[in-house]
Amino acid sequence: MKTSYRDAxxxxxxxxxxxxxxxxLMGEDVGKxxxxxxxxxxxxxxxxxxxxxxxxxxxLGFVGAGIGAALGGLHPIVEIMTVNFSLLAMDQIVNxxxxxxxxxxxxxxxxxxxxMATGAGRQLGAQHSHSFEGWYAHVPGLRVLAPATLAxxxxxxxxxxxxxxxxxxxxxxxxxxxxGELAENPEAWRCDIRSAAVRRPGDAVSLIAYGGGVPLSLxxxxxxxxxxxxxxxxxxxxxxxxxxxxxxxxxxRTRRAVVVDEGWKSGSLSAExxxxxxxxxxxxLDAPVARVCSEEVPMPYARPLExxxxxxxxxxxxxxxxxxxxx
Amino acid sequence: xxxxxxxxxxxxxxxxxxxxxLRIRRLEExxxxxxxxxxxxxxxxxxxxxxxxxxxxxxxxxxEDDIVxxxxxxxxxxxxxxxxxxxxxEMFGKAAGCSRGRGGSMHLFDAAIRFFGGNAIVGGGLPLAxxxxxxxxxxxxxxxxxxFFGEGAVAEGAFHESMNLAALWRLPVLFCCENNLYAxxxxxxxxxxxxxxxxxxxxxxxTALRADGMDVASVHEVTRDALARxxxxxxxxxxxxxxxxxxxxxxxxxxxxxxxxxxxxxxxRGPIHTFSARLKAEGLLSxxxxxxxxxxxxxxxxxxxxxxxxxxxxxxxDLARDVVAGEGP
Numbered sequence: 041m042k043t044s045y046r047d048a049x050x051x052x053x054x055x056x057x058x059x060x061x062x063x064x065l066m067g068e069d070v071g072k073x074x075x076x077x078x079x080x081x082x083x084x085x086x087x088x089x090x091x092x093x094x095x096x097x098x099x100l101g102f103v104g105a106g107i108g109a110a111l112g113g114l115h116p117i118v119e120i121m122t123v124n125f126s127l128l129a130m131d132q133i134v135n136x137x138x139x140x141x142x143x144x145x146x147x148x149x150x151x152x153x154x155x156m157a158t159g160a161g162r163q164l165g166a167q168h169s170h171s172f173e174g175w176y177a178h179v180p181g182l183r184v185l186a187p188a189t190l191a192x193x194x195x196x197x198x199x200x201x202x203x204x205x206x207x208x209x210x211x212x213x214x215x216x217x218x219x220g221e222l223a224e225n226p227e228a229w230r231c232d233i234r235s236a237a238v239r240r241p242g243d244a245v246s247l248i249a250y251g252g253g254v255p256l257s258l259x260x261x262x263x264x265x266x267x268x269x270x271x272x273x274x275x276x277x278x279x280x281x282x283x284x285x286x287x288x289x290x291x292x293r294t295r296r297a298v299v300v301d302e303g304w305k306s307g308s309l310s311a312e313x314x315x316x317x318x319x320x321x322x323x324x325l326d327a328p329v330a331r332v333c334s335e336e337v338p339m340p341y342a343r344p345l346e347x348x349x350x351x352x353x354x355x356x357x358x359x360x361x362x363x364x365x366x367x
Numbered sequence: 368x369x370x371x372x373x374x375x376x377x378x379x380x381x382x383x384x385x386x387x388x389l390r391i392r393r394l395e396e397x398x399x400x401x402x403x404x405x406x407x408x409x410x411x412x413x414x415x416x417x418x419x420x421x422x423x424x425x426x427x428x429x430x431e432d433d434i435v436x437x438x439x440x441x442x443x444x445x446x447x448x449x450x451x452x453x454x455x456x457e458m459f460g461k462a463a464g465c466s467r468g469r470g471g472s473m474h475l476f477d478a479a480i481r482f483f484g485g486n487a488i489v490g491g492g493l494p495l496a497x498x499x500x501x502x503x504x505x506x507x508x509x510x511x512x513x514x515f516f517g518e519g520a521v522a523e524g525a526f527h528e529s530m531n532l533a534a535l536w537r538l539p540v541l542f543c544c545e546n547n548l549y550a551x552x553x554x555x556x557x558x559x560x561x562x563x564x565x566x567x568x569x570x571x572x573x574t575a576l577r578a579d580g581m582d583v584a585s586v587h588e589v590t591r592d593a594l595a596r597x598x599x600x601x602x603x604x605x606x607x608x609x610x611x612x613x614x615x616x617x618x619x620x621x622x623x624x625x626x627x628x629x630x631x632x633x634x635x636r637g638p639i640h641t642f643s644a645r646l647k648a649e650g651l652l653s654x655x656x657x658x659x660x661x662x663x664x665x666x667x668x669x670x671x672x673x674x675x676x677x678x679x680x681x682x683x684x685d686l687a688r689d690v691v692a693g694e695g696p
Contacts, residue, residue: 101494101528108498111483113506135488144476144484145467146689180690204692
């Protein structure tokens with residue numbers, strides 16, 4: 041069946057709300073407005089205002105309330121409009137949700153799912169366009185997911201809700217309109233939330249990406265294929281805990297790697313991945329690991345500037361080409 | 368308030384309240400002593416002077432109710448029913464502590480009695496209490512959530528967001544504000560343009576009551592009334608307890624921001640000696656009974672210290688335990 045990333049996310053939400061009375065969705069404009077990215081459109085009419093709960097503009101308050109509700113026996117799904125706004129709730133996520141299990145000696149746990157939009161590409165400027173998922177991936181106690189395919193958009197919510205610990209789900213804004221075929225059989229989207237996935241096998245270079253970087257990397261791989269360079273595309277899927285084995289296995293095979301991350305380079309998820317490759321595959325490499333990340337500027341508004349600041353398929357292809365040519 | 372005001376409840380409750388205050392006081396004194404001896408480390412925030420609030424308020428709650436507390440929470444944990452041995456062992460950092468030595472003085476937890484912990488982010492517990500209240504409502508459970516915090520928390524956004532959410536959704540939450548006049552070293556009037564805390568709560572249409580936090584009878588009565596409102600489904604309630612801490616903010620605090628005379632004046636209103644004087648005047652307590660209660664509290668403390676000292680630390684091999692659940696889906 042033809043579907044979109046947005047519709048797949050909505051179908052997963054509907055299924056979760058229908059399956060378990062303890063599940064509810066809350067966030068800014070998730071109800072009457074229909075969700076700022078229209079993911080929750082129609083769910084209010086179906087499930088009512090208690091379970092599709094509009095909140096005031098109180099990110100700290102309602103994320104904290106989500107943690108409390110999870111402690112109290114519910115399975116909340118909290119939507120934060122965009123990752124930039126999640127910084128207002130970072131205290132509750134990092135000092136609260138992530139720490140409670142350990143700090144309480146294992147007595148409490150927080151079965152909470154937080155969904156949010158991330159990333160740039162829609163000319164939304166420096167306060168709606170960043171990629172802070174790497175910051176959350178820094179924190180023990182959290183699980184961080186980045187669905188990049190229709191199947192993952194449809195399938196990741198169920199295991200996230202089944203996870204007894206807080207799970208953050210990052211939806212890249214460029215993916216919401218992604219369309220394609222997704223079989224109606226649940227087996228088509230059933231997935232785990234611990235492993236990375238090879239989206240395109242290849243033997244010349246590994247393009248390691250996640251979220252919005254995955255379609256870019258696949259596009260780059262097509263360009264490279266036309267030039268006789270067979271690139272492998274690895275989709276991280278899970279940003280914490282990282283599936284190091286899949287990454288290392290790919291790089292040991294291809295002997296070259298380009299890490300694609302829409303976050304900035306300094307102190308980033310891409311830096312962590314490069315470090316993992318150095319620790320685990322140094323002697324397997326034929327070339328230094330390359331990175332294609334956002335330029336180190338607050339995201340600008342103007343189209344040419346935003347394009348220049350972001351990872352692009354041609355930048356990824358160029359980085360891969362250079363690695364292959366140099367060895 | 369004079370020593371001849373009639374005590375508004377029976378002897379058993381009166382003795383119970385006094386006993387809890389004594390247990391807190393003796394626990395706190397021992398904590399200070401063992402901090403000095405180097406057995407307790409990190410931050411240690413003593414509750415001495417404020418005992419009437421925890422003793423009077425926590426006793427009003429039922430066993431099903433939820434409690435969220437702050438980093439000055441030894442008293443609340445103890446009155447709620449966390450064993451003193453487990454509290455002391457936690458402060459000593461031992462595996463037998465109520466948080467397996469991972470929390471320390473500021474992070475006492477006990478899931479079995481719905482004690483959701485000492486939270487050391489000022490204001491951080493308020494949204495949790497809102498969410499616990501929301502869960503009670505959605506699951507159609509009769510419990511309420513009680514959240515303790517100091518007056519310093521009212522400066523945090525979390526306070527305002529939580530007041531609004533709880534009132535907007537008419538949640539069963541009791542906000543217990545212990546106004547001891549100082550946020551660490553900063554006096555209320557030096558940090559707030561509006562020092563009437565009840566007015567802040569009322570501005571969110573939260574019913575606000577005030578209690579004399581130095582008088583356990585006042586605390587108990589006002590909390591009981593506030594709880595009745597919350598349990599009736601009328602929405603959240605805010606109680607300001609006017610109280611005072613006799614010790615410094617923490618063991619690192621030289622206490623240079625308060626006038627000695629001010630501290631001494633408040634000590635004259637100390638919750639234990641004023642309440643026991645009233646009970647004696649009413650004929651509800653003899654000196655011998657008082658001494659017996661105090662001796663019992665001290666014996667409990669001695670046992671707790673011996674237990675904490677003898678208990679082992681968690682094996683370092685288990686350091687990474689309880690960060691996340693075992694292998695996930």
